[in-house]
Amino acid sequence: MKRLQQSLILWLVLLPLSAFAAQIQGVRLWTAPDHTRVVFDVDQAIEHRVFSLSGPERLVIDLSKAHAGRKLDTAQMHDRHISGMRYAERKDGTLRVVLDLKQPVNPKSFLLRPGGGYGHRLVIDLYEKQAGGRPKVAKSARNIRKWRDVVVAVDAGHGGEDPGAQGRVRHTKEKVVTLQIARRLKRLIDARPGMRAVLTRKGDYYVGLRKRMQLARRDKADLFISIHADAFRDQRARGASVFVLSRHGASSEAARWLAARENAADLVGGVSLDDKDDMLASVLLDLSQSAAQEASLAAAQKVYRNLGRLGKVHARRIQRAAFVVLKSPDIPSMLIETGFISNPTEEANLSNPAYQERLARAIADGVERYFREAPPPGTLLAKLERDRRPQEHVIARGETLSVIAQRYRVSLARLRQVNRIRNDRRIRVGQVLRIPRT
C-alpha cells in the first residue's frame, strides 16, 4: 500500500505542468516613444515562440498548449507600431497571435512572475528598428545660441506594467502621481529663464532604470531628479524625503527598504539586477563620482530645505541609499520620495492638484537656488549671475583682497590685474575696486 502511494505521488510529480492548457486571460498594450509593450495575462508560465513575417509586416506569437480564456479585447490593440491583432487556436493546441505592424520591429519577449497586482505575464517588447546609417540632422538654432539653458532631467518613477506603490484608501497608483508631479515640475522649470526640463517618461509605459539615466545623458542633463511616492509597511510614516546615492550602505532602515523596492522595479524590464559589468562600473564610478556626489548633495540640500518649508519631512536630513537610478557617474542626481502613499492623509494630498503644484514649486525653487549658486559654465544662468554682480566694491575695514575675490568669485590674480595692484598691503579702507565680470 505504501509502495503504491509512493508511485502515485511520483507519477503526479512527473506529469508535466503543460499538460494542462494555459489560459490567456487578457491582453494590453503600453506605448513608449521607442517601443511598444504587449502583455498577455496567463494563468501559468507558458512556452512561446516569436517570429516576424514581411509583406505585409507581421509579428507571430505562438503560445504552446494555450487557449483564450475568454474573447480577448483586440479593439484596443493599435498604436504607433501596431495596426491590429488577430488570434486563432490551431489544431495542435497552439494559440497563434498575429500582430499587424506599421513598420518592421525587433521583438524581445520574456515571462514575468506575479507581482504588482498582476499574475503571470508574457511580455513582448517591440523595438523600432534603427533606420541605420544616416546621422540625425544637427539640432538647429538652439546650438547657435551663445548661452545654453541648464537642463534638468525629471524622472517620473515606475510606469506601465510597473505601477509602483499603491494607496490603501483610494488605491492611488504611484506611477500616476509621479507622472503628474513630474509634468508640473517640468512646466515650472521651463517657465524660468535659463532653465529647461526634460522628462524621462512622458506617458504610462515602463522605462528601465538604466535607460532613464541614458535618456538624461542624451539630453546632456545638468541634474537628474527622480520623483517617487512610496509605501512603507508602517502606515503612519509620512513626510517627504530626499535621497542621494550611497555606495557604502544606507543611512537608515527605511532608506534600505525603499532602495530595495525601487530597484526591484527593474525586474519588470525582464533584466536581472546583477549586471555583469557591475565590477567595471563600480571602478569607473568611484573615479568620477565624487564630484557628482558632492554636487548631488548640494542640490539635494536646497530641495530638502524647501520641502521642509512645505510641511513635515520624513527624516531629519538627506538620506543615502544605493538606488540604481542614482548611479549616474557624471550627472548630479537625487531621488525625492514626495510622500508616503501608504499614509491615508498623504495619499489624498498626493493626488490633489493644488498639493502637487505646491510640491513641484518647492522642488523647482530648490533647483533654481542650487543653479544660481553654482551655475554650470556656458549657461545663461552663469551669465545672469555674473551680470548681476556689482562692478565696484568699496573696501571696508578688515577686508583683504583675497576675501573680496572670493566673495565676487573672481580670481585674486584677475582682481589685482584690473585694479593694477602689485602690492596687496597698499590697499586702504574706502578705496574703490573694480570687480571684473569675467
Ligand SMILES: [Zn+2]
Ligand atoms: Zn517608487
